Amino acid sequence: MTFTSFVMFAAMRTGSNFLEANLNAIPGLTCHGEVFNPGFIGKLNQTEMFGFDMAARDADPVAVLTAMRAQSEGLAGFRQFQDHDPRITEAVLNDPTCAKIILTRNPLESYVSLLIARSTGQWKLSHGGKLRSARVHFDATGFERHIDSLGRFYADLMHRLHVTGQTAFHIDYEDIQDIDVLNGLARWLGIEGRLEALDTKLKKQNPEPLSEKLENPEGVVEALAAIDRFGFSRIPNFEPRRPPPVPTFMAAAQAPALYMPMRNGPDDQVSAWLSALGDGLLEKVDQRALGEWRQRVGSVRSFTVLRHPLARAYEAFNTQIVENRLPGIRQQLVRRFALPLPAPDTVMEFEEQRTAFLAFLRFLKLHVAGQSGVRAEAGFASQTAMLEAFSRFRSPDLVLREGRLAEGLAFLASQLDLPCPALGPAAAPDRYPLATLVDDEIEAAARDAYLRDYEGFGFGDWRDG
Known part of the structure; x- marks a missing residue:
């Protein structure tokens, strides 16, 4: 134009x-x-x-x-x-x-x-x-x-x-x-x-x-x-609106429990718990399959889990960028946004990891505002935007928080009149836990990137727990 x-x-x-x-x-x-x-x-x-x-x-x-x-x-x-x-x-x-x-x-x-x-x-x-x-x-x-x-x-x-x-x-x-x-x-x-x-x-x-x-x-x-x-x-936010990510949902095979993941949250933990609750997971998840499943299991309880925005961004950085699960986006981050990333499969030193993560947070600020030019990636979206996307399919009955996940899942199981399985431990990064990297600069960059989540859900400094 x-x-x-x-x-x-x-x-x-x-x-x-x-x-x-x-x-x-x-x-x-x-x-x-x-x-x-x-x-x-x-x-x-x-x-x-x-x-x-x-x-x-x-x-x-x-x-x-x-x-x-x-x-x-x-x-x-x-x-x-x-x-x-x-x-x-x-x-x-x-x-x-x-x-x-x-x-x-x-x-x-x-x-x-x-x-x-x-x-x-x-x-x-x-x-x-x-x-x-x-x-x-x-x-x-x-x-x-x-x-x-x-x-x-x-x-x-x-x-x-x-x-x-x-x-x-x-x-x-x-x-x-x-x-x-x-x-x-x-x-x-x-x-x-x-x-x-x-x-x-x-x-x-x-x-x-x-x-x-x-x-x-x-x-x-x-x-x-x-x-x-x-x-x-x-007052408008400029984050791209998203369709409901139905194929990412997880349903208990034999129990009326539906997990709607935010992406880059405690998904492995919740998936294992959900599988134990319902004798496995539904193999195929699309709108037709979910309709048939609902007919079979009865009244469904759906839920999602909020994670602190800084922890969620670090998960996205490690699993999707450092581990090169999104090679096209990784290449753009290096070329267009000067992310100081070494070649894939190269182990970064501590200062390299911190510098690259800080640059990633600054990229996320642009990306969430729709100004990066990089294709919309659900794993980078704000949790506010993900909830809005879920609501176009159905709003979750429960919004749990990772910090009290065991209590939240126990409440969900009680609502379903089912025994509550034990929640397994959360996975930890192989190197450089977030606690070793975080400082005021990183906290501020995370807040800039995900201000709607901080303000809307009342998140404070990650170091305060």
């Missing part, structure tokens, strides 16, 4: 000014600001652009788009927020030649930043000595409205892109200062120019911890406790 223009969909206090400044520093790109802001054209206090005043723009906004393209050198674009002219949002979403950039930020951070900007009147900062700071009062009702507004805006965008068969370049506030990501954006737009250094004229406002920005930081805790945390899913 050759793009003729671009639009940056964003919201207030998401870093769109900084991203625009850096796009404008790339040869071949021009971002004209908030061209369709109801209060101005392009930038504050400007009332005319491309030969149109505000009245003419409002009368025929699509004509302004045409003029912008004609009067700009290179690829031209603009920023579009949820309160800007909806006719333009509709027009660009229907135009596959207009590239879509979608910028997001943690809604709590953007809301507090918005409160401070309103209090101080300072919306951009180009000189650190002119910083205006304020401690603001956190309004739980206002925060809930903020989340609802963002959720509707971004969910509508995602839905329209899906319906029209388009893709967008998704970028988060945390990544807009990553020059490699910005150059990746230029490459995606089809521009030859690259950014040599970040434009840092615009400064981050109020970099202090959240507790220092608020008069009532306890209000945040109360507000978050009152909000359905799963409502945050309305």
Whole structure:
């Protein structure tokens, strides 16, 4: 696809000014600001652009788009927020030649930043000595409205892109200062120019911890406790959606128990337990075979097992990458992501293992966000995404945790009125147990890769048990 223009969909206090400044520093790109802001054209206090005043723009906004393209050198674009002219949002979403950039930020951070900007009147900062700071009062009702507004805006965008068969370049506030990501954006737009250094004229406002920005930081805790945390899913995540992985399921041959593996969890342990519970496993697992099995065994209990994201990533790294069970992906990791892996079947030294695993975790961050270009691999998916995939077949009756697996399986057996087999020991890696490698840097990289799992399931530091 050759793009003729671009639009940056964003919201207030998401870093769109900084991203625009850096796009404008790339040869071949021009971002004209908030061209369709109801209060101005392009930038504050400007009332005319491309030969149109505000009245003419409002009368025929699509004509302004045409003029912008004609009067700009290179690829031209603009920023579009949820309160800007909806006719333009509709027009660009229907135009596959207009590239879509979608910028997001943690809604709590953007809301507090918005409160401070309103209090101080300072919306951009180009000189650190002119910083205006304020401690603001956190309004739980206002925060809930903020989340609802963002959720509707971004969910509508995602839905329209899906319906029209388009893709967008998704970028988060945390990544807009990553020059490699910005150059990746230029490459995606089809521009030859690259950014040599970040434009840092615009400064981050109020970099202090959240507790220092608020008069009532306890209000945040109360507000978050009152909000359905799963409502945050309305702010889009960009992990590829997956079909239900039915062929990976395991069913007890003679008992109504169905295991839905997350992949790279305690699968061997659970498989052996399930086989002991039901006199073996069902040999063939597909939807037809499962239907016949359910008719035979009666009311089924299905279950899955959560594993700590860091431990699960280490299992994937060892079994699928180091042991070369996915040779195509391993080759791409070495070639495209510079994973320092020796030839297959070569035993790595300790520092080699740690360095390669850390690089793998950083790859997983891109992969989970759908930005790696590597084919979707269920073993690398978040457990949140796997649960969503299971639900397209059936939701598990029980979600157990590896740390209390024996208790969870005993409860399952009691629900089936069956004696509970003993749970065998977990397998350990041949070399370098995770405890020997993990440190703050690795913990942070795992959290970055699987933030939805950490937040959604309440996982803490792996070292805390």
